[in-house]
Amino acid sequence: MEDEVDRLVAAWRRERPDLDVEPLEVLSRVSRLARHLDRARRLAFAEHQLEPWEFDVLTSLRRAGAPYQLSPGQLLTQTLVTSGTMTNRIDRLAKKGLVERLPDPSDRRGVLVRLSPEGRDRADQALAGLLAQERAILGRLSRTERGELADLLRQLTAPFDNIPG
Amino acid sequence: MEDEVDRLVAAWRRERPDLDVEPLEVLSRVSRLARHLDRARRLAFAEHQLEPWEFDVLTSLRRAGAPYQLSPGQLLTQTLVTSGTMTNRIDRLAKKGLVERLPDPSDRRGVLVRLSPEGRDRADQALAGLLAQERAILGRLSRTERGELADLLRQLTAPFDNIPG
DNA sequence: AGAGTATATCTCGATATCAAGAAACTTGAT
DNA sequence: ATCAAGTTTCTTGATATCGAGATATACTCT
Structure with a gap:
């Protein structure tokens, strides 16, 4: 087609x-x-009352594993936004009670962003919904084709992700 | 990698x-x-003093062929932005002298956006630059691999592009 | 012809983003 | 110790985007 x-x-x-x-x-x-x-x-x-940007931040923290915390700098490299944007995102998520800002005990310039229990639940629910939708979008491709596609795309993303970019 | x-x-x-x-x-x-x-x-x-959004609009008109004009509605489907955004873009490009707004002779609700000669030159120059950069990004892939990748991606984009989406 | 529906574009207010620079702190060299 | 350079995060101002609604015109059916 x-x-x-x-x-x-x-x-x-x-x-x-x-x-x-x-x-x-x-x-x-x-x-x-x-x-x-x-x-x-x-x-x-x-359906889960989440914006895409909220999902991106919450799931980055969720993936980090207990105690579900990362620095704003680590969140930047995962979400590919600028630092000003991330500050703003953390502010809004904190106001909604989905994350909390803690001082970094090992570096007084630094901050740690921690996922709240509610934030964790919301992230888990939204992830399930996203995966269902993505499976539908990929529906036409066979397992083999999906693998080929992933491998070819990796060759394009790897330079950006590994070199400072 | x-x-x-x-x-x-x-x-x-x-x-x-x-x-x-x-x-x-x-x-x-x-x-x-x-x-x-x-x-x-x-x-x-x-390098060509163009923003990405300017490039998108100018090249859509350029591709249409002489006399390089399209309706705002046609530009919407090509650029995947909303109508409010497109109005704003046309305003700004018109102010810079890169496009011109003309009444549509066959539908008085409508408007035609026409590329100016300078707009055309700018689009052509920027396209050459973009292609050079994209070739560099694709450099690692063989011709065959690029073809496979394009075919697999087409299977994912086609439903969005053909069903109203 | 007229009524109702559909289409095309624009207006406007709210909001998220970016870029650049400021502020606070750390690190390494002398 | 001190200084310079590097880092981490935040602040600020400008700007582009979106979504919803407004307006004007076209189409369809009776």
């Missing part, structure tokens, strides 16, 4: 036959798919 | 061994990669 990127690439080949636009076949699809996923996730999380 | 999603998935398997988190192997990579691409693109476009 054709998608919007097929149409986009065909248009470029008509308008700029001098250029090789093949890279768009991969990377424009990644960007557009991410945008669609954002919208779908927003809907899925709404 | 390992990436951040490998670590993320391993953490979930430790914390929630009851859940099957395999969907994240694909879709978390898509979201994170898109975020990295956004940042990289912002840098590439800065």
Whole structure:
């Protein structure tokens, strides 16, 4: 089946036959798919009264394991937002009682963000919902295809994640 | 090589061994990669004094072919933003002289957005820069692998692009 | 023709994000 | 000890986005 990127690439080949636009076949699809996923996730999380950004922060802490705490700096590398954004997110989650800010005992510049029990429950519930939705989106692909896709994508993400980026 | 999603998935398997988190192997990579691409693109476009959103609108018009005009509604489906956002974008591009708003002769509710000659040049230059950067990012993949990746991604994007979504 | 529904674009208020810089603290070298 | 450089987090101001509703025009059916 054709998608919007097929149409986009065909248009470029008509308008700029001098250029090789093949890279768009991969990377424009990644960007557009991410945008669609954002919208779908927003809907899925709404059932749990969570915004996507709240989910990102809460699940980062949840994954850390007991006692469910990380520094704002560690949260930055997981969520790919700037420090100002993270400060703001932590403020709002703290106001809602989903996280708590504690002084870092080993570095007085630092802070630890800890998940509250309610925050933990909300994260766990929303994760189950997200996985159900994602399975539906991936439904057309076989297990083998999903594995291939994951491996190919890893080759693109690894440089960003490992080099300072 | 390992990436951040490998670590993320391993953490979930430790914390929630009851859940099957395999969907994240694909879709978390898509979201994170898109975020990295956004940042990289912002840098590439800065050399041409263009914001990513400006590039998106200008190139949509450029691809339409002479006389380089589309309705705001057509621009919406290409850029995946809301109508309020698009009105705002057109206003700002018009103020910079890169596009022009014309009445649609066949529908008096409608408007046509037309690319100016300068807008066209800027779009063409920025596209060349973007393609160079994307080739570098895709560098590790063979031609065959890029083709496989594009095909697998198309299976995920097609439903969003074809069903009203 | 007229009523009701659908479409196209714009307006407006609320909000999340970013970038840059400030403030507090730590680290390492002399 | 002290100083300079590095880090960690927060503050601030500007800006882009979204969502909901408003307005104007087009279409459809009787």
